[in-house]
Amino acid sequence: MQRRAIISVLLGNESGVLSRVVGLFSQRGYNIETLTVAPTEDETLSRLTMTTGGDEAHIEQIIKQLYKIVEVVKVQDLAETEHIEREIMLIKVKATGPERDEIKRTADIFRGQIVDVTPDTYTVQVVGPSAKLMAFMRAVGNAKILEVVRSGVSGIGRGARVLGG
Amino acid sequence: MTERLSGGDMLIRALQDEGVEHVFGYPGGAALHIYDAIFRQQKLEHILVRHEQAATHMADGYARASGKPGVVLVTSGPGATNAITGIATAYMDSIPMVVISAQVAQELIGTDAFQETDMIGISRPVTKHSFMVKRAEDIPLIVKKAFHIATTGRPGPVVIDIPKDTTDPAVLAPYVYPEKVSLRSYNPATRGNARQIRKAVQALLEARRPIIYAGGGVVQGNAAGELITLVRKLNLPVTMTLMGLGAYPGEDPLSLGMLGMHGTYEANLAMHEADLVFAVGARFDDRVTNSPAKFCPDATIIHIDIDPSSISKIITANIPIVGDAKSVLEDVLQIVDAELRDRPVNKTARDLWWRQINEWRDRNGLNHHLKPEPGKRILPQYAVQMLYKVTGGDAYITSDVGQHQMFAAQYYRFAQPRKWINSGGLGTMGFGLPSAMGVQMAHPEATVACVTGEGSFMMNMQELSTCLQYGLPIKIMALNNQALGMVKQWQDMQYGGRHASSTYSDSLPDFKTIAEAFGHVGMRVDRVEDLEPAVEKMFSAEMRNKLVLLDVWVDPEEHVYPMAIKGGSMKDMILARAGEGKAEPKE
Numbered sequence: 001m002q003r004r005a006i007i008s009v010l011l012g013n014e015s016g017v018l019s020r021v022v023g024l025f026s027q028r029g030y031n032i033e034t035l036t037v038a039p040t041e042d043e044t045l046s047r048l049t050m051t052t053g054g055d056e057a058h059i060e061q062i063i064k065q066l067y068k069i070v071e072v073v074k075v076q077d078l079a080e081t082e083h084i085e086r087e088i089m090l091i092k093v094k095a096t097g098p099e100r101d102e103i104k105r106t107a108d109i110f111r112g113q114i115v116d117v118t119p120d121t122y123t124v125q126v127v128g129p130s131a132k133l134m135a136f137m138r139a140v141g142n143a144k145i146l147e148v149v150r151s152g153v154s155g156i157g158r159g160a161r162v163l164g165g
Numbered sequence: 166m167t168e169r170l171s172g173g174d175m176l177i178r179a180l181q182d183e184g185v186e187h188v189f190g191y192p193g194g195a196a197l198h199i200y201d202a203i204f205r206q207q208k209l210e211h212i213l214v215r216h217e218q219a220a221t222h223m224a225d226g227y228a229r230a231s232g233k234p235g236v237v238l239v240t241s242g243p244g245a246t247n248a249i250t251g252i253a254t255a256y257m258d259s260i261p262m263v264v265i266s267a268q269v270a271q272e273l274i275g276t277d278a279f280q281e282t283d284m285i286g287i288s289r290p291v292t293k294h295s296f297m298v299k300r301a302e303d304i305p306l307i308v309k310k311a312f313h314i315a316t317t318g319r320p321g322p323v324v325i326d327i328p329k330d331t332t333d334p335a336v337l338a339p340y341v342y343p344e345k346v347s348l349r350s351y352n353p354a355t356r357g358n359a360r361q362i363r364k365a366v367q368a369l370l371e372a373r374r375p376i377i378y379a380g381g382g383v384v385q386g387n388a389a390g391e392l393i394t395l396v397r398k399l400n401l402p403v404t405m406t407l408m409g410l411g412a413y414p415g416e417d418p419l420s421l422g423m424l425g426m427h428g429t430y431e432a433n434l435a436m437h438e439a440d441l442v443f444a445v446g447a448r449f450d451d452r453v454t455n456s457p458a459k460f461c462p463d464a465t466i467i468h469i470d471i472d473p474s475s476i477s478k479i480i481t482a483n484i485p486i487v488g489d490a491k492s493v494l495e496d497v498l499q500i501v502d503a504e505l506r507d508r509p510v511n512k513t514a515r516d517l518w519w520r521q522i523n524e525w526r527d528r529n530g531l532n533h534h535l536k537p538e539p540g541k542r543i544l545p546q547y548a549v550q551m552l553y554k555v556t557g558g559d560a561y562i563t564s565d566v567g568q569h570q571m572f573a574a575q576y577y578r579f580a581q582p583r584k585w586i587n588s589g590g591l592g593t594m595g596f597g598l599p600s601a602m603g604v605q606m607a608h609p610e611a612t613v614a615c616v617t618g619e620g621s622f623m624m625n626m627q628e629l630s631t632c633l634q635y636g637l638p639i640k641i642m643a644l645n646n647q648a649l650g651m652v653k654q655w656q657d658m659q660y661g662g663r664h665a666s667s668t669y670s671d672s673l674p675d676f677k678t679i680a681e682a683f684g685h686v687g688m689r690v691d692r693v694e695d696l697e698p699a700v701e702k703m704f705s706a707e708m709r710n711k712l713v714l715l716d717v718w719v720d721p722e723e724h725v726y727p728m729a730i731k732g733g734s735m736k737d738m739i740l741a742r743a744g745e746g747k748a749e750p751k752e
Contacts, residue, residue, distance in 0.1 A: 012350055015297065016285055027290045057477065064474035070294040070314060073350040 005059045006078040006085060006155045009048040010163050012071035013039060020069050021048060030054075030062055034087070034130070034152030045073065047163075051130070051153045074163050082158035088125065089133045090115070092147040093140055095122040103140065110136045121146065129153075167339040172301030173202035173332035175340050176265070179308035181208045182342040185236050187227065187606055188212070189220040193240025194280060196267035198332035212606065212635060215627040217244050219599035221251020222625070225260050226603030229586045230561060232387065234261035234315050235603065241267045242280030245326075246287065250593060252322045253291035257590025258408060259385060261320035263311050264288075270330040271299070284326045293321030298331045302338035309346045318353025319472040320385060354471065357488030357496060365443070365467045365484045366500040369399070372441035372465070373514040374521075377401050378424065378453075381408030381589065382446015382470060382490045389413070389582040391494035392445070398501060400515055402522055404432035406447050407574055408589040415578030416558070421522065422531075422578075425453040426729045427571045430530030430740060433729070435522050436461055437736035445469040446490040449479040450590075459734035469493045530727045530740050531575055537693045542720035545569060545644045548696060549576040552614060552642055555700045560612040560640075561604045563587065565597035565621025568650035571725040573616040595624030598641065602628060605637045612704065614640040619673065619716075620649045629683035632712050640703050641714040643676055646721040654724045670721075680714035689716040 011017055018037060025032050030052060037048040052062065059077060066075045078085070095103045100122070107114055107124045110132065116123035126136050130153055137145060157163065170178060176199055180188065189212045192200045203211050214220040217239045224235025235255075239248045245266040255262045266288075268274065269281045285295050294314045296307045307325055315323040330336075369375055383392050389412045396403045396419055403413045404424040413420050421432040436442065442464045447453070449468075454460045457479050468475075468482035469490060476485040486493055537547050549572045552560075562577055563586040564570040570587055579585045586604060588596040601615040622643050632639060647670035656664050680687030686708065690699045696717065703713045730737040 016289075016295075019286065020289060023289050057481070061474065061478055064478075068293075068472070068474055070348065070351050 002053055002055055003059075004051060004053050004079055005062070006083065006153055007050050007052060007062065007066070008076050008078050008155060008163055009050075009066060009072060010040070010074040011046055011048060011069070012073065013044050013046045014071055017046070017069070017071045018048075020071070021066070024065055024069065028065060034150070036152040036154055049152070049154050076157070076163050078155040078157060083155050084158060085129045085153055085155040086127060087130050087133055087153045088127050088151040089136070090123060090125055090149045091137070091140070091145060092121055092123045094120065094144045094146060096120050099144065103144070106136070106139050110139070112136065167341060169337040170340040171198070171202070171332065171334045171337055172298070172304055172327070173198040173334060174205075175301060175304045175338070176308065176327065176332065177202045177206060177209060178340060179305045179342055180236065181206070183308060183312050184233075185209060188236045188238050189214060189223040189227075189603070190238030191217050191220060191240065191244060193242075193244045193267065195241035195269055195329045196238065196244070198329065198334055199238065199265070199267060199327070201334070202332075211238070212631070214599070214631050216625065217247035218250050218595065219602075219625050219628045219631070221248045221262070221264065222254065222593075222596050222599035223603035223606070224262050225251060225255045225596075226563060226586055226600030227607045228255075228260050228262055228603075229600070230583050230604040231607035232583065233607075234263055234312060237262065237264040239264070239266050240280065241269055241284070242282045244280075245282055245284040249287060249291065252288055252324070254588050254591045254593040254596060255322045256291045256293070258381060258588065259320050260322070261315040262322040263315050264322055264324045266324060266326050268297075268326045268328040271328045272330070274328065284324060288324045291322070292324050293319075295324040295326065298325065298327045300338075301331045301333075301336055304331070305340060305342045306346070309343045310348065313346050313348070314351065318351075354473070354487045355489045355492055357469065357486040357493040359496070361484060361486045362493060362496045363500055365469075365486060366497055366504060368441055368465050368467060368484060369443055370501070370504055370508070370510065373511065374439045374518045375401055375441040375443060376435050376439040377403040378406070378436065378442050378444045378447055379403060379409045379412045380406040380445065380447025383409055383412040384446075384582040386446055386471070386490035387582075388446070388490035388494050391491055391498060395494060395498055395501065398498070398505075399510055400519075402435055402519070404428070404436065406450070406453060406589070407587065409447065410574060410585045411579035411582040414580045416580065421526070423574055424735070425450075426455070427575065427725050427727060429575075430528050430727055430738060431522055431525040433727070433735040433738060434525045437734055438521070439464045441465045441467070443467045445494065446471075448475045451479070454479060455729045455735050455737065456732050461735065528740070530738075539692070539694055541693060543690070543693050543696055543717060545572050545646065545717075545719040545723055546576050547693070548642065548644055548717045548719060549573050549616065551696055551700050552616065553577045555697075555704050556612055556614065560584070560614045561586065561601070561608065563597045563601040563604060563613070563615045565617045565624075566592045566594045567618050567621060568646070568654065568723070568725050569616050569618040569621075569644040571651075572644065577616075594621040597621055598625050598639070599628050601639045601641075602632060602635075602637050605639055606635075612640070614642060617641060617643050618650060619643050619645040619647070619676065622676070626679065629680065629685060629712070633684045636710070637712060638708075638710050639712050640708075641712070642700075642703075643714065643716050644719050645673075645676070645716050646719050646723070647673060648721055650721070651725070657724065676714060676716040680712070685712040685714060687714050687716070689718070691718045
């Protein structure tokens with residue numbers, strides 16, 4: 001059965017390590033939907049989160065292949081357990097005439113914030129799981145969307161458990 | 166006081182401290198500081214090849230035959246790119262290798278400088294790991310890490326890219342070679358999980374139709390002794406992959422020979438009918454399994470491998486065991502001994518199974534029409550049989566890729582591990598001669614023969630010059646069918662006999678003269694009756710210290726059989742050429 005995976009990777013912060021991860025995915029024909037990477041509280045480690053999909057065997061193989069990268073310390077599929085998933089989206093939309101208020105109301109419903117304004121546009125910041133971001137885009141409608149910038153998914157396990165080295 | 170050395174000297178000293186005796190390489194601008202450091206010492210011998218690809222294959226052959234990592238040194242740009250094929254070859258077959266590539270100075274990196282190429286980037290998909298040196302003082306630790314990673318876990322090639330400025334003789338830094346190294350994120354498994362091993366032994370002892378499927382991991386992991394003990398203790402049939410040949414003695418009655426696409430009838434049938442497949446150090450390659458969906462329908466799969474990602478990649482394992490082949494088999498043996506005290510092996514079931522296997526064996530799939538007849542063309546299989554006979558089955562045999570490789574695998578019945586050296590995973594033509602040179606460097610007194618085809622041989626024959634320089638008395642048997650035989654075979658079988666770009670019989674060189682031009686001995690045979698004397702002469706005392714190339718003109722129409730039927734199960738095989746009335750339908 002196909003499902004979505006949120007692969008969270010703790011990896012040594014060494015030069016070229018990102019290209020190893022991304023290269024592995026293209027080399028083995030794995031799909032990457034989103035990818036984010038940034039340093040952690042330990043400056044020698046980075047945390048990388050990517051979303052991908054496939055059946056259980058495929059996801060298991062992705063995790064095993066990631067472990068073969070020497071700098072990879074720890075890999076976990078967050079989607080398998082209780083987790084919090086967030087993505088940030090900056091979306092610039094046409095906001096003129098009566099629609100201007102409508103956009104504002106829609107943003108409020110989604111707990112979005114208007115972070116930039118021109119007479120004809122709003123730039124809205126929406127934070128949440130990917131599905132919420134998609135829902136906001138649908139609510140606004142493609143015709144009004146001028147530009148979309150998404151951060152890709154970040155995630156963390158619920159409870160006291162941590163992804164440690 | 167700590168010694169202060171230049172980066173170039175540090176690199177060479179670190180290699181010495183790592184116990185490296187031979188470096189295979191080719192100099193160039195960015196590598197000159199390193200070459201000068203080599204010149205100023207005596208411990209480490211540098212072997213100058215004629216093409217960097219050959220340096221990697223030499224190091225590879227050296228590693229396969231000796232179990233020690235092979236070391237390569239090349240310059241930047243084309244030196245580095247030429248090494249890629251050999252690195253990829255070693256990667257696919259899990260061979261420990263450290264490749265040092267020189268790089269342009271750091272201030273030039275990214276400027277499209279002369280002979281600059283992104284070696285780390287180009288080699289990334291075909292290396293286990295790679296390092297870029299940024300400061301001379303990092304060299305000792307990087308070298309230590311590189312050898313550690315290359316030789317532990319599932320072995321593989323590691324690249325160290327060294328910019329020219331970090332080897333500058335004018336810049337000195339303290340040299341300390343680390344005693345050991347620990348890497349936070351790299352801790353390969355060694356011991357297998359005890360509970361899983363216990364489960365595997367239970368399944369093995371309960372099985373009515375078990376088979377051992379042994380791969381290159383048994384050879385690389387030095388586990389052949391444990392395998393032999395296990396097989397004999399339980400009277401088990403054992404089959405080996407192309408990479409596993411020699412893990413169990415080929416002439417032994419418990420050996421079913423090689424399995425897979427060109428494996429024996431009995432090995433493939435036994436796999437298909439087995440109720441338990443005990444896979445050790447093998448990776449269920451597509452050349453073994455045929456269609457994975459139809460693979461071993463009745464079998465419980467035990468899979469022992471050092472690389473977790475090999476397990477359940479192609480075929481789901483019922484009992485996966487991650488661990489080193491030797492250590493896992495030791496544990497298996499211990500439990501088997503304890504269990505056997507309580508209950509003997511089910512002898513009736515085992516006898517029945519062997520009776521069935523021996524029926525398959527009696528079909529004699531490998532010898533379907535092997536009768537040398539005077540006046541007829543030499544059969545390539547017969548030439549390999551002759552090589553086996555004359556060398557007493559005791560030579561190191563390297564091969565290239567194609568029909569001759571399969572004939573060598575089928576007809577040279579390897580008795581020991583590490584004696585059969587070929588490019589199994591990548592299938593690299595041009596591997597045979599340079600890898601034989603590496604084997605000869607590792608074992609100067611041993612008989613080393615390269616079974617090649619004229620096509621493969623022409624891919625790296627410039628190394629005949631290197632052989633002369635270093636006095637490497639390799640014996641080359643070229644099975645000359647005046648064509649790219651395996652390509653032609655597939656074209657015969659699947660493309661209506663249309664030989665697209667697979668023949669060149671009107672433009673072949675005279676290989677005897679080529680050998681002579683390079684300062685060696687060349688011979689040629691066309692007739693069956695001349696083969697034995699020629700092979701005898703090649704291995705005679707008189708030729709002991711000479712490289713001899715024997716150009717054997719074989720029947721160009723010969724195909725490799727048995728052959729798996731594409732898309733079928735393992736029992737679906739062709740045993741002889743269709744149309745000869747010997748096509749073998751599935752049972």
